[in-house]
Amino acid sequence: MNEDLYKIRHSASHVLAAAxxxxxxxxxxxxxxxxxxxxxxxxxxxxxxxxQDLENIEAEMKKxxxxxxxxxxxxxxxxxxxxxxKKSGQDAFKLGRLADVPEGEKITFYTNGEFADxxxxxxxxxxxxxxxxxxxxxxxxxxxxxxxNKQLQRIxxxxxxxxxxxxxxxxxxxxxxxxxxxKLGKEMNLFAxxxxxxxxxxxxxxxxxxxxxxxxxxxxELLREQGYSQVFTPHIGKLDxxxxxxxFPYYKESQFVxxxxxxxxxxxxxxxxxxxxxxxxxxxxxxxxxxxxxxxCPFHVQIFKSDPHSYRDLPVRLAEFGQVYRWEQSGxxxxxxxxxxxxxxxxxxxxxxxxxxxxIQGCLDLVKKVFTTxxxxxxxxxxxxRDPNSDKYVGSDDNxxxxxxxxRKAAMSLGVPFTEELGEAAFYGPKIDFVVxxxxxxxxxxxxxQVDYNLPERFDLTYIGSDNKAHRPIMIHRAPFxxxxxxxxxxxxxxxxxxxxxxxxxxxxILPLGEDVIAYADEVFAKAKKAGLRVSFDASSExxxxxxxxxxxEKVPHMLVIGKKEAEAGLVSIRSxxxxxxxxxxSADDAIAMIVNDAKSRAL
RNA sequence: GCCGAAGUAGCUCAGCUGGUAGAGCAACGCUUUCGUAAAGCGUGGGUCGUCGGUUCAAAUCCGAUCUUCGGCUCCA
Numbered sequence: 001m002n003e004d005l006y007k008i009r010h011s012a013s014h015v016l017a018a019a020x021x022x023x024x025x026x027x028x029x030x031x032x033x034x035x036x037x038x039x040x041x042x043x044x045x046x047x048x049x050x051x052q053d054l055e056n057i058e059a060e061m062k063k064x065x066x067x068x069x070x071x072x073x074x075x076x077x078x079x080x081x082x083x084x085x086k087k088s089g090q091d092a093f094k095l096g097r098l099a100d101v102p103e104g105e106k107i108t109f110y111t112n113g114e115f116a117d118x119x120x121x122x123x124x125x126x127x128x129x130x131x132x133x134x135x136x137x138x139x140x141x142x143x144x145x146x147x148x149n150k151q152l153q154r155i156x157x158x159x160x161x162x163x164x165x166x167x168x169x170x171x172x173x174x175x176x177x178x179x180x181x182x183k184l185g186k187e188m189n190l191f192a193x194x195x196x197x198x199x200x201x202x203x204x205x206x207x208x209x210x211x212x213x214x215x216x217x218x219x220x221e222l223l224r225e226q227g228y229s230q231v232f233t234p235h236i237g238k239l240d241x242x243x244x245x246x247x248f249p250y251y252k253e254s255q256f257v258x259x260x261x262x263x264x265x266x267x268x269x270x271x272x273x274x275x276x277x278x279x280x281x282x283x284x285x286x287x288x289x290x291x292x293x294x295x296x297c298p299f300h301v302q303i304f305k306s307d308p309h310s311y312r313d314l315p316v317r318l319a320e321f322g323q324v325y326r327w328e329q330s331g332x333x334x335x336x337x338x339x340x341x342x343x344x345x346x347x348x349x350x351x352x353x354x355x356x357x358x359x360i361q362g363c364l365d366l367v368k369k370v371f372t373t374x375x376x377x378x379x380x381x382x383x384x385x386r387d388p389n390s391d392k393y394v395g396s397d398d399n400x401x402x403x404x405x406x407x408r409k410a411a412m413s414l415g416v417p418f419t420e421e422l423g424e425a426a427f428y429g430p431k432i433d434f435v436v437x438x439x440x441x442x443x444x445x446x447x448x449x450q451v452d453y454n455l456p457e458r459f460d461l462t463y464i465g466s467d468n469k470a471h472r473p474i475m476i477h478r479a480p481f482x483x484x485x486x487x488x489x490x491x492x493x494x495x496x497x498x499x500x501x502x503x504x505x506x507x508x509x510i511l512p513l514g515e516d517v518i519a520y521a522d523e524v525f526a527k528a529k530k531a532g533l534r535v536s537f538d539a540s541s542e543x544x545x546x547x548x549x550x551x552x553x554e555k556v557p558h559m560l561v562i563g564k565k566e567a568e569a570g571l572v573s574i575r576s577x578x579x580x581x582x583x584x585x586x587s588a589d590d591a592i593a594m595i596v597n598d599a600k601s602r603a604l
Numbered sequence: 605g606c607c608g609a610a611g612u613a614g615c616u617c618a619g620c621u622g623g624u625a626g627a628g629c630a631a632c633g634c635u636u637u638c639g640u641a642a643a644g645c646g647u648g649g650g651u652c653g654u655c656g657g658u659u660c661a662a663a664u665c666c667g668a669u670c671u672u673c674g675g676c677u678c679c680a
Binding site for chain 1: 607609636639642672674678
């Protein structure tokens, strides 16, 4: 965002606050910055803002803008600032915000008209610089983003340097909604979420299943190339397994309640335990129970443990499309991108310290290959490192340094910009994530590679080194898609449902023209089917235009039009959304071969 | 989980201040057999998310609850 636009938006947020104060003098102001897409301001007010209020506030803002107030910056001492805040009756949050300004830094107030706000600036010079703005929504938000704090009301808006730019942005929003995976998923019969089945639980419909299977096949191919072994593990495991791994009760809040054996349940019921006592017993007591797995790692660890290992066997790479279950808060659920049951394209690598660099590199290559094949170039890479001032991490400093260095080195080799975030690492090791945005600009983490020193320790994993002594292997967790559900959701939006041939649930449709050609068209249909294409036959008595329209709206990438002309010459006519160079008449065999190759090559 | 909004036919939506539901598309049937994005006519389909309340009467008003959407928090 350029500086002028930033100033406009930041100024708009001040105008918003000024307008709200005119209409609701009791409102307490918290904070109101410019954002990537607009601006907001947070208010504390007993009255709940309504849609009508939003309109009134907007009208008041227009008034303020037309008054063409001048933004003036005033530097104050801390003492003066405190007095000013108290005098204005805005001490509820502003005093705290003032305290955030570090000692020695300038304290500035920006004034426009009757409104003054603690603010570092910069601002536009006059309110009339805000040429176009619109208030978009009201949302709840916690003061300082902490759910223990008071919940405030946030008004979101956006502002631009011209009416055209605003129109443009609003149109873009509309356009984006059209490619929303929840909308397309329904329209294209890819998946469903059913109230009766449960929130956040995805039903993959036949067409969505084809999409998913194609993605899985693709990954499997890459895994074979990279020397992974496929494994399968159950959906539940004993509580004890997760106690050893440290996941239970550590992740208790995000797990489904344990499945406790009938006898134990009975015994606890007889004791008349309260919920708290029940949980305590499950956590600490001698209770036999199972957990729906929130992650696959402990299972893979036990597979590794089931054999003795020599350094010559390493690295061991165990891969599984493992379905896991997490109790996400209901308000966090979102289509396919945030669900309660999802399938990780998971794998765990057990390697020696010497192999770590190369293995991380291999994982990143895999992720990169996936993103390149899909044609997703709009992602950002985030590496999460430990907070140097915290002691919550396990593993030696030496190990941490080495693995952080390995991660950083690998990230650099990607040739894309990445950010380093301190304190974001898991307690067991640093990680590197691939993050993409959905149609409304929300970020979702997809691929991830994490180094882990913790689980090998907790499960006492060993291999015999060349010195004939036991050594501790290092684990890498990695998932190039992250989860098939989230990835598919993002993928639907990425392609706006217009999938390349290899992913399209229906790759080809035969459009016969008239009853006379049905027999010939049927032959072509059989050939295409035999060639492995996902093909359908439109035998309806609609006109060609209607058949084409139907196929187009259903986003079928290729069509074969077969009329008298083609039937007599033994040809077919291709109409293709994806490959204009395919279009024209060809022999049926050629046409089918072209489409088959297109699918095989996973061309975009 | 919290704040706010919403839930009417398979889909998209209309139904004003209460008088017991309507359109387009889809589906189905008949006619049409057609040349690159919509042929014509007809038919069926809804206990208005669910439960309770107010009322002579509730899709409409009130309460609870479930689900969805936008935020916040949290995550793959």
